[in-house]
Each structure stands twice: as structure tokens, then as C-alpha cells.
Amino acid sequence: MIDPLAWLILLPLAWATLAFLLGPGRGAWLGIGGLAGQLWLAVGLAQKVGAGGRAIGHSVGGWGAPLGIDLAADGLSTAMLLLTQIVALPLAIYARAYFKADDPAGLYFWPLTGFLLAGLNALFLSADLFNLYVTLELVGLAAVGLVSAGGGAQQIAAALRYLFATLIGSGAYLLGVALIYGAYGTVSIGTLLPLITAEAPRLVWIAGGLMVLGLMLKTALFPFHFWLPPAHGGAPAPVSALLSALVVKASFYLILRLWLGPFAALADTAASLTALLGAAAILWGSYRAIRVQRLKMLIAYSTVAQLGYLFLIFPLLSGAGALQAGVMQAFAHGLAKAAMFAAAGVLIKATGQDRVDGLAGAAERLPLTLFAFGLAGVTLMGLPPSAGFLAKWQLIEAALAQGQWLIVAVVLAGGLLAAVYVFRVLRQAFLLAPASRDIWPVPRTLEWTAFALAAMSVLLGLRGLELMQLLRAGGAA
Amino acid sequence: MTSGLIFAGAGAALFAMGVAGVLLIEHLLRRILAFNLMGSGAFLVLVGLAQHHDAPDPVPQAMVLTGIVVAVAATALALALVRRLHGLTGSLELPEAEDD
Numbered sequence: 001m002i003d004p005l006a007w008l009i010l011l012p013l014a015w016a017t018l019a020f021l022l023g024p025g026r027g028a029w030l031g032i033g034g035l036a037g038q039l040w041l042a043v044g045l046a047q048k049v050g051a052g053g054r055a056i057g058h059s060v061g062g063w064g065a066p067l068g069i070d071l072a073a074d075g076l077s078t079a080m081l082l083l084t085q086i087v088a089l090p091l092a093i094y095a096r097a098y099f100k101a102d103d104p105a106g107l108y109f110w111p112l113t114g115f116l117l118a119g120l121n122a123l124f125l126s127a128d129l130f131n132l133y134v135t136l137e138l139v140g141l142a143a144v145g146l147v148s149a150g151g152g153a154q155q156i157a158a159a160l161r162y163l164f165a166t167l168i169g170s171g172a173y174l175l176g177v178a179l180i181y182g183a184y185g186t187v188s189i190g191t192l193l194p195l196i197t198a199e200a201p202r203l204v205w206i207a208g209g210l211m212v213l214g215l216m217l218k219t220a221l222f223p224f225h226f227w228l229p230p231a232h233g234g235a236p237a238p239v240s241a242l243l244s245a246l247v248v249k250a251s252f253y254l255i256l257r258l259w260l261g262p263f264a265a266l267a268d269t270a271a272s273l274t275a276l277l278g279a280a281a282i283l284w285g286s287y288r289a290i291r292v293q294r295l296k297m298l299i300a301y302s303t304v305a306q307l308g309y310l311f312l313i314f315p316l317l318s319g320a321g322a323l324q325a326g327v328m329q330a331f332a333h334g335l336a337k338a339a340m341f342a343a344a345g346v347l348i349k350a351t352g353q354d355r356v357d358g359l360a361g362a363a364e365r366l367p368l369t370l371f372a373f374g375l376a377g378v379t380l381m382g383l384p385p386s387a388g389f390l391a392k393w394q395l396i397e398a399a400l401a402q403g404q405w406l407i408v409a410v411v412l413a414g415g416l417l418a419a420v421y422v423f424r425v426l427r428q429a430f431l432l433a434p435a436s437r438d439i440w441p442v443p444r445t446l447e448w449t450a451f452a453l454a455a456m457s458v459l460l461g462l463r464g465l466e467l468m469q470l471l472r473a474g475g476a477a
Numbered sequence: 478m479t480s481g482l483i484f485a486g487a488g489a490a491l492f493a494m495g496v497a498g499v500l501l502i503e504h505l506l507r508r509i510l511a512f513n514l515m516g517s518g519a520f521l522v523l524v525g526l527a528q529h530h531d532a533p534d535p536v537p538q539a540m541v542l543t544g545i546v547v548a549v550a551a552t553a554l555a556l557a558l559v560r561r562l563h564g565l566t567g568s569l570e571l572p573e574a575e576d577d
Contacts (some may be wrong), residue, residue: 153565182526
């Protein structure tokens with residue numbers, strides 16, 4: 001019997017190492033095959049957790065806590081695992097077609113992606129605070145490597161800014177872990193759960209504050225978003241897609257995990273402030289997305305805005321539906337943003353430039369890509385029947401039930417602003433091209449994978465119920 | 478005040494200095510050193526605070542060893558990137574960000 005918990009971490013580690021040994025630029029098929037296996041494992045795990053209705057654990061090497069490392073999968077972590085593999089598999093197929101054999105940006109794409117996915121999967125499965133720190137760093141370092149690959153000075157500078165931001169974030173988290181260990185002598189989330197109460201010593205409050213603040217920096221919550229647009233906007237398209245869709249969600253998941261788990265007794269004090277930052281992120285990110293000139297920067301600022309929605313749920317978590325809304329938004333944005341960056345990669349390859357103004361004529365020559373971009377835009381705006389609609393609808397419902405009118409207003413305004421920047425791109429693309437204009441052919445695989453991701457982001461809205469049921473497993477909600 | 482608390486206090490001070498360095502120093506090599514100072518501060522807190530019982534506690538020591546490995550890897554990555562940036566621009570400071 002294959003234990004999905006261990007293999008979800010081992011499999012990407014294995015194919016990443018093999019891809020590295022095969023040499024630069026090789027290992028695409030290994031990655032795609034490995035990811036197909038991971039998706040199969042994640043789906044199997046989701047069925048098992050959903051059917052059993054409770055968390056599944058695994059002690060690495062037969063050594064349990066406190067000496068060994070415990071892995072655990074409840075509804076929330078299984079959902080995030082599922083999202084990771086669902087987004088990564090089409091992106092791997094996309095990346096194989098995207099990077100030409102001698103493209104310097106693609107030389108180490110496969111090993112780094114494998115390590116990134118191993119880190120992400122391990123993060124979603126970890127059950128103790130220190131192991132979570134190690135996985136956070138694994139994810140951060142692999143992501144910085146991916147951003148910097150093959151780039152010029154601006155891209156290396158973006159990677160360095162990202163590296164320093166992520167290191168400060170995980171440093172603050174580590175200091176928090178140190179304080180928690182000093183206070184309670186354990187880092188196991190399960191053991192800490194009953195120990196931390198509202199009467200906890202001040203040291204524990206400081207620790208909680210440091211950890212959440214560090215993670216907010218890593219999630220690029222406004223005003224800590226400064227590192228995200230250059231890093232996500234400057235990287236090659238498959239990398240931008242992986243980072244925007246998955247990596248920022250990892251630290252969000254961790255905030256949510258701490259907030260619902262050990263810090264539940266402390267968290268209420270910060271809930272309104274967190275939501276306020278989320279609202280500011282939606283407005284500022286959307287405003288910048290409407291103003292910027294380059295297509296990928298527009299999409300990156302849209303990520304800043306869409307991440308804001310995730311933080312609106314925190315004042316509502318005591319009521320029903322808020323957690324579901326947050327995870328649905330993570331899914332909707334993950335799939336839609338991966339599709340959007342994938343489509344942007346096609347447009348940039350075809351037009352040979354990345355300014356929004358230069359897209360004229362693209363709709364005529366690349367209708368499938370534009371359709372994918374539009375569908376992803378439907379999800380970001382939150383139109384029915386997309387997953388984005390479901391997420392925003394649940395968020396508004398939860399906010400109305402608790403009389404949080406400001407949140408309702410921000411969600412509605414954010415949808416309108418998203419429409420402005422999505423239509424800004426579509427309008428340019430539907431203009432007729434100047435006669436002198438060259439549009440280079442692109443591999444069909446690129447267009448179809450972008451379309452598949454966008455279609456999933458819309459169709460997931462019809463399968464939302466299964467996801468909601470999965471979340472109930474293991475007592476997270 | 479026990480020796481453990483003194484270690485922890487010193488660790489917190491080092492951490493704060495390290496963070497200030499990473500945020501404020503322009504020169505990239507010094508910034509990487511500041512990051513290492515920050516990490517050492519956190520490790521000192523981890524080992525120091527856990528020492529309030531008489532016997533030394535092996536768990537935080539194992540954690541600090543793991544943390545040191547992570548910090549070395551991060552430093553190596555940062556140095557490689559700085560070297561590349563230096564090769565491309567001839568400068569050891571970050572260029573102005575293009576924000577549109």
C-alpha cells in the first residue's frame with residue numbers, strides 16, 4: 001500500500017533530483033509523469049479524507065513526535081494539495097512547449113519546479129511549527145531560483161528583492177517559533193492547541209504577532225506587496241504562473257492554519273486590521289493593474305488585488321461559510337491566474353513584446369488564447385458560474401450575516417475594478433492590427449493548456465459542493 | 478536573571494539589528510551579512526529560552542542545526558545572485574526598480 005502522504009513529498013523530490021542529474025534543460029517528461037502520479041495520489045487522498053471525514057496522519061520513518069516528524073492531512077490541507085497538483089500538471093505541459101532546448105531561462109526549470117512542489121506538498125502536510133519553517137524556506141529558495149533563471153539585471157534584482165523579503169518573513173516566523181518553544185517546550189500544533197489561551201503570557205502574543213506578520217510579508221499582503229510585481233512580472237510565463245497561483249497561497253494557508261488552530265484564542269484582536277489591509281490590497285492592486293503599461297505587470301498587480309480577498313475572511317471566521325469562501329477564492333484565483341499568465345506568455349511570444357498597447361490584432365490571430373484570457377477574467381471578476389463567483393458570493397453572504405457592510409462594499413467594488421483591467425487587455429487585443437504587424441506562430445500546446453486552466457477555473461464553480469464537503473473533514477471548519 | 482534569559486535577550490537584540498540591516502543597508506554583501514546576523518539571533522533565542530530547566534534540551538539544538546543548514550543555503554543562493562548581478566551591472570547595489 002502506497003502511503004499518499006509520504007509519496008506526495010518523495011515523488012517530486014525524486015523526479016527533481018533525476019532531472020538535475022540528466023542535465024540542463026532535460027527532464028520534462030519526468031516532471032510531467034511525476035506530476036500525473038502526484039495528481040493521482042492527491043485525488044486518492046481527497047477521496048479517503050472526504051469519505052472518512054477525519055484527518056489522516058503519518059509518522060515519517062515510524063518515528064512520531066516529539067522526536068520524529070509527523071505528517072497530517074485534514075480537509076484544508078488536502079484541498080490545498082489538490083489545488084497544487086491540479087494547477088501544476090497543465091503548467092508542466094505548458095512549460096515543456098514554452099522553453100526551447102537552448103533557452104537559458106529553462107535550463108534548471110524542472111529540478112527547481114520539482115523542489116518547489118516537494119516543498120509546497122510538505123508544507124501542506126506538516127503538523128509542527130518548525131517543520132513548517134523548513135518547508136517555507138524550501139519553497140522560498142526554489143521560487144527565488146526560478147525567478148532569477150536566465151534573466152538580465154532587472155530580473156536578478158527582482159529575485160534578490162524577493163529573496164530578502166522572503167528571508168525576513170521566514171526569519172520573523174522562526175523567531176516566533178523560538179518564543180513558542182521557550183514558553184511551552186513543544187512545536188507540535190496538536191499539542192499547542194489546548195495550551196494557548198487568551199490568558200497566555202505576553203511572550204506568546206509577541207510570538208503570534210511575529211509569525212503572522214512574517215507570513216503576511218511572504219503572502220505579499222498590502223503594504224508588504226512591493227516585492228511581488230517585479231518578481232512575478234519579470235519571470236518567464238510558466239514560472240510567473242506557478243508563483244502567483246501557488247507559492248503565495250502557501251503562506252496564506254499557514255496563516256489560516258495558525259489562525260484556526262493554536263492562535264484561535266489570540267486572533268480576534270487582529271482580525272479587523274487584517275481585513276482592512278486586505279481591502280486596501282484590493283483597491284491599490286486593482287488601481288495599479290489599471291495603470292501599468294506591461295501585460296505581465298498588470299497580471300501581477302491583479303494578484304496583489306486578488307490576494308486581498310483572502311484576508312477579508314478573517315473577521316468572519318467565527319461564522320459559517322467564511323473558510324469555504326477563502327479556500328474557494330484560493331482555488332479560483334490559482335486556476336485563473338495560472339491561465340492568465342499562460343495566456344500572457346502566448347501573447348508575448350506571438351507579438352514579441354509585452355506592452356498592453358502592443359496587443360492589437362492578437363484576437364484575430366490567437367482567438368483561443370484570448371478566449372482563455374477572457375474566461376480567466378470572468379473568474380477574477382466573479383461572474384457566474386465561475387469559481388470566483390462562488391467565492392465572492394459566499395464571502396458576501398457571510399459578511400451580510402454578520403453585518404460587515406464594508407466587506408460587502410469592497411468585494412463588489414473589487415469585482416468592478418477587475419472588469420476594468422481585464423477589459424483593458426481585451427479591448428486592445430480586439431483592435432485591428434496595423435498592416436506591418438508580425439504575429440509569430442506559437443505551439444498549439446501553449447494555447448490549449450492555457451485554455452484548459454481557464455476552463456477549469458470557470459467549471460469548478462459547478463463542482464463547489466464537493467470541495468466544501470472536503471473542507472469539513474478533520475474539524476478545520 | 479538566568480544565563481538562558483541573557484542569551485535570549487542578546488538573541489532578540491541581534492535579530493532586531495539584523496532586520497534593520499537587511500532593510501536599510503544598500504550594499505548587498507553587507508545586507509547578506511545582516512541576514513546572517515538576524516538568523517543567528519533567532520537561533521540564540523531558540524537555544525537560550527529553552528534552557529530554563531537544568532538539563533540542556535536537545536530538541537532546540539537539533540532545530541538550530543537544521544536552521545543553520547537552511548541559512549547557509551540561503552546565503553549561498555544570495556551570493557550567487559549578487560555575483561551574477563555584479564557581472565551584469567558591475568555594481569553591488571540593487572538598481573532602481575521598474576514599476577510599470
